[in-house]
Amino acid sequence: MNTQAQGTRFVDRLGRVYGLYTLGFLAFFALMAIIEQFGVGARTIGVLFLLFTLAIYATIGWLSRTMQVDAYYVAGREVPSLYNGMATAADWMSGASFVALAGGIYFGGYPYLGFVIGWTGGYVLVNALMAPYLRKFGCYTVPDFIGTRYGGNLARFCAVFVLVVASFTYVTAQINATGTIAARALSIPFEVGVWFGLLGILLCSMLGGMRGVTWTQVAQYIVLIIAYLVPLVWMSNEQGFGIIPHFGYGEAAQRIAQLEAEYGLQPAAEAVAGLKVLTTAHFDPQTSLDSWKFVTLALAMMAGTASLPHILMRYFTTPSVRQARKSVGWSLFFIFLLYFSAPALATLTKLQLLDPTLATAVVGKAVEDVMALEWVKNWSAVGMLSVVDQSGDGIVQLNEFFMRPDIVVLATPEIAGLPYVISGLVAAGGMAAAMSTADGLLLAIANALSHDLYYKIIDPQADTRRRLIVARVLLVGIGALAAAVASLKLTGILGAVAWAFCFAGSGLFFPLVLGIWWKRANREGAIAGMIAGFLAGSIYLWWTYTSGETWFSLDHLRFSIIGMPVSLVAMVVVSLMTPEPDAETQAMVDETRIPTGDSILAETH
Amino acid sequence: MAEVSSETRQAHWRKTSTLTYVILALWFLFGYVVPWFAKELDAASFLGFPLGYYFIVQGSLIIFVLLIVVQNIFQDNIDEEHGVAEE
Numbered sequence: 001m002n003t004q005a006q007g008t009r010f011v012d013r014l015g016r017v018y019g020l021y022t023l024g025f026l027a028f029f030a031l032m033a034i035i036e037q038f039g040v041g042a043r044t045i046g047v048l049f050l051l052f053t054l055a056i057y058a059t060i061g062w063l064s065r066t067m068q069v070d071a072y073y074v075a076g077r078e079v080p081s082l083y084n085g086m087a088t089a090a091d092w093m094s095g096a097s098f099v100a101l102a103g104g105i106y107f108g109g110y111p112y113l114g115f116v117i118g119w120t121g122g123y124v125l126v127n128a129l130m131a132p133y134l135r136k137f138g139c140y141t142v143p144d145f146i147g148t149r150y151g152g153n154l155a156r157f158c159a160v161f162v163l164v165v166a167s168f169t170y171v172t173a174q175i176n177a178t179g180t181i182a183a184r185a186l187s188i189p190f191e192v193g194v195w196f197g198l199l200g201i202l203l204c205s206m207l208g209g210m211r212g213v214t215w216t217q218v219a220q221y222i223v224l225i226i227a228y229l230v231p232l233v234w235m236s237n238e239q240g241f242g243i244i245p246h247f248g249y250g251e252a253a254q255r256i257a258q259l260e261a262e263y264g265l266q267p268a269a270e271a272v273a274g275l276k277v278l279t280t281a282h283f284d285p286q287t288s289l290d291s292w293k294f295v296t297l298a299l300a301m302m303a304g305t306a307s308l309p310h311i312l313m314r315y316f317t318t319p320s321v322r323q324a325r326k327s328v329g330w331s332l333f334f335i336f337l338l339y340f341s342a343p344a345l346a347t348l349t350k351l352q353l354l355d356p357t358l359a360t361a362v363v364g365k366a367v368e369d370v371m372a373l374e375w376v377k378n379w380s381a382v383g384m385l386s387v388v389d390q391s392g393d394g395i396v397q398l399n400e401f402f403m404r405p406d407i408v409v410l411a412t413p414e415i416a417g418l419p420y421v422i423s424g425l426v427a428a429g430g431m432a433a434a435m436s437t438a439d440g441l442l443l444a445i446a447n448a449l450s451h452d453l454y455y456k457i458i459d460p461q462a463d464t465r466r467r468l469i470v471a472r473v474l475l476v477g478i479g480a481l482a483a484a485v486a487s488l489k490l491t492g493i494l495g496a497v498a499w500a501f502c503f504a505g506s507g508l509f510f511p512l513v514l515g516i517w518w519k520r521a522n523r524e525g526a527i528a529g530m531i532a533g534f535l536a537g538s539i540y541l542w543w544t545y546t547s548g549e550t551w552f553s554l555d556h557l558r559f560s561i562i563g564m565p566v567s568l569v570a571m572v573v574v575s576l577m578t579p580e581p582d583a584e585t586q587a588m589v590d591e592t593r594i595p596t597g598d599s600i601l602a603e604t605h
Numbered sequence: 606m607a608e609v610s611s612e613t614r615q616a617h618w619r620k621t622s623t624l625t626y627v628i629l630a631l632w633f634l635f636g637y638v639v640p641w642f643a644k645e646l647d648a649a650s651f652l653g654f655p656l657g658y659y660f661i662v663q664g665s666l667i668i669f670v671l672l673i674v675v676q677n678i679f680q681d682n683i684d685e686e687h688g689v690a691e692e
Binding site (some may be wrong): 110112113114116117120121122123124125127128129132223247252253255283284285291294295298299302313322324328329332333336339340343344463513590593594595596597 | 607609611615617618623625629632635636637641642643644647650651652653654655657658659661662663665666667669670671672674676677680681684687688689690691692
């Protein structure tokens, strides 16, 4: 009970605690900037940044330790909406958002911007269809809702299965990202970096469960948003776009379109493996096929957003239904701060490289001058950038400048000639983004297995102590498995992330939505919907990925466009062919739809 | 606490549903219709941006945030009106 009392006092002092923390982080940043002036090397600063932030997260994780079931699973349902919004934003914005989004926009142009719309618009669905009702339900996990609403262990098990596949796909990508960043900052091999990253992740989540993860995610959000905005503001100020470039970079975008027309967007004469040259126009969709690809990608990502359990379970932690709704608004606001900055960052970085009137330009300059630039040398040395004079004219052409999309955010401070302390900050931000998402995902998987599979299905007699020990053993075991898979480097960061959204959308979207919005939906229908949707999506993914062919240009990034309709049809048809749910279940749905009254499931269950 | 009557529940849910459908219609407009016609909209410009591009990188995102805020304000009113709002 002692920890509960501490928790309550902590909740009352949140503003002061995180205010001091933010000031402390800024002071640390200033200190690093000063010691850089005194000649401390770039490597040391990078290491200090990483270790300092990790030490803070670990401290929060330790202070949040608990042996209570509701604190472990839903942070004691005492997280105010503002802080839950920040925690959700950190939970949500993965290494891919932080590191790869701006690079994707840089190279992908209009078709890629479907991710930006999809990963923000999904929250409208979360708020309109899911979050307040699931909060009222009072479940610990997403399969807990499916299992109680539809009844029966098979429905619960199907939900656990889809959750594990989707979240595990996602978490390997995040552990991969932590490994990449740790390896570079600490100069250790990638395979070691992966395990180092996992250690940091477990420090946040193992002792305190959801409570520990919540309060570290708030701290991680603060680090990642500072790390994203500071370089952008700095660079924009130097380029004369003011300190808030977001509303004024339209001219930069127009200028890029003009330069692209001048240079011509041609593929490279000879490709360099793993690297890209710019071939897609900055913003113009070229054909109606582009529009089709845009909306299908956006739909797949939005439905995935509204079905991914590590996001939905964040809304179980607020004190009330109203706070749950409010915190969806805060979540999207905090996410928006990064998402509307990414296109600005991509545009300004691209302009710096392309515009021959700027000192930082590389395109149109002499090849030997460009090769002599410090940042070009650094990134070329690790094989992430390459300048090859394929036309032999001694000038860098647009299609002779090769780059890995992932490095746009990481290399921007160096391209713009900012001091190294900024690069250290960006690395800490990337680490925070990847760690916070990995924490949420690992916890979602371990909680579903410990609560739904172990406690609800295998051993309903287990006491609290035993349940929480099982939960922790699973957390460590799954983390280790994910790290082992990540060290094999099977997929790129982005591919795996989009797959997770599609798995979740195919299998869980309609069973969750219809569970609240259609009283007639019954157990048989839900099971059919989960199985048919998941199978259809997976088979399509396998077919399109191995054969390289597509139906209606639906590639492997948007396979839930196949899985979701199959899930919907199967669920509706099977529900209508079987008897309607009993009166008790229908009353339960009615009860879910109003904010007042007791939650469906008891406070602790 | 007093039991909520089934008439109240029905009226509350009818209003809640209508609100949700309106919000989702606007969500569809700014999430799908506007991006689909980005090229056509690019002929116009806003704040120095081509209009279609502006919506995709900023305008629609702002509208999404507002849709959630507006829905929550209306939903709070609906809940209070039917006496099912939390304290």
